[in-house]
Amino acid sequence: MTDLQIRKMNFAFADHHVPFLWNEANPAWSSMSNAVSFLAIGFEKMILSLMREVIPTITDPAIAEEADAFMRQEGQHSAAHRQHVRGLITSYPGLQETLDEVVGEFDRLSAETSLNYRLAYTADLEATFTPVFKLMLDNEATLFQPGDDRVASLFIWHFVEEVEHRSSGLKIFNEVVDSEFYRMQMAPSIFNHVLKVIMIACEGFNDHVPLEERQVDAMSMFARYRAKQKLNKWLPGRTYTYNGTSPRAFDGLKLGEQLTALAGVVRSQMPGHNPDHENLPALAGDWFQRYDDGYDVTRWYTASASANGGKS
Numbered sequence: 125m126t127d128l129q130i131r132k133m134n135f136a137f138a139d140h141h142v143p144f145l146w147n148e149a150n151p152a153w154s155s156m157s158n159a160v161s162f163l164a165i166g167f168e169k170m171i172l173s174l175m176r177e178v179i180p181t182i183t184d185p186a187i188a189e190e191a192d193a194f195m196r197q198e199g200q201h202s203a204a205h206r207q208h209v210r211g212l213i214t215s216y217p218g219l220q221e222t223l224d225e226v227v228g229e230f231d232r233l234s235a236e237t238s239l240n241y242r243l244a245y246t247a248d249l250e251a252t253f254t255p256v257f258k259l260m261l262d263n264e265a266t267l268f269q270p271g272d273d274r275v276a277s278l279f280i281w282h283f284v285e286e287v288e289h290r291s292s293g294l295k296i297f298n299e300v301v302d303s304e305f306y307r308m309q310m311a312p313s314i315f316n317h318v319l320k321v322i323m324i325a326c327e328g329f330n331d332h333v334p335l336e337e338r339q340v341d342a343m344s345m346f347a348r349y350r351a352k353q354k355l356n357k358w359l360p361g362r363t364y365t366y367n368g369t370s371p372r373a374f375d376g377l378k379l380g381e382q383l384t385a386l387a388g389v390v391r392s393q394m395p396g397h398n399p400d401h402e403n404l405p406a407l408a409g410d411w412f413q414r415y416d417d418g419y420d421v422t423r424w425y426t427a428s429a430s431a432n433g434g435k436s
Contacts, residue, residue, distance in 0.1 A: 222328025255388025
């Protein structure tokens with residue numbers, strides 16, 4: 125029997141303006157996390173289609189139940205991120221083109237690649253989430269707390285549920301494909317595609333969100349792009365377009381924590397990896413407890429203050 129819970133969330137994005145620069149203290153993080161919203165919509169659409177295709181072929185009832193719960197959780201994530209991105213598109217209509225391009229990349233994967241490849245894609249990418257999201261959640265005081273509470277609460281919810289179903293992708297892959305060699309062999313192609321999609325989102329931000337409202341070059345998260353920009357700026361005959369400054373989202377985080385997360389990402393792609401053995405962010409446990417206690421997790425930082433007449 126699966127331990128996954130299906131939690132339906134409404135972050136009220138339609139009620140008020142959704143800022144692109146939702147954490148003014150860290151514009152690079154605002155841009156990066158917004159790109160995650162765009163990626164999530166396309167990726168999770170692919171997962172839903174994939175699970176509908178694969179569940180009827182799974183003979184182990186426990187794995188079939190896990191796959192169904194995994195699909196339903198991802199469906200809730202996709203719906204919430206669509207609400208977030210719809211709010212951004214209201215302010216920046218050109219981002220609809222960016223969203224269509226991102227989703228189109230995953231639609232092509234669904235149409236043109238094998239079921240085994242898409243299962244490997246899901247397993248490989250999902251396996252990276254626990255170490256990466258632990259880094260983010262362990263630094264919530266600077267990454268999330270200073271920002272728009274709706275957007276912060278969306279990402280916190282999504283990330284802790286990714287921790288909750290951290291083993292689902294690999295379980296399903298191992299049940300259906302059961303080839304560690306194939307999963308490792310496909311990893312370079314998979315992560316090249318992930319980077320391509322995030323780059324599409326970031327290029328769209330540069331094109332459709334005015335610099336004064338994003339404050340940074342949205343492409344600055346890519347080291348190769350930063351290096352190319354430097355060459356274009358200083359070498360004669362090169363075309364250089366200034367798109368903003370180039371800080372990185374995690375510049376303020378401890379280097380040791382970033383290296384630990386990187387080691388976790390590498391470990392997640394190794395044969396025999398078991399996400400159940402990963403170190404988990406403490407915030408995940410706090411979140412699940414608050415949810416079970418009836419706390420309004422859609423307003424993670426402000427619900428308690430509202431309940432106490434504005435006193436936190």
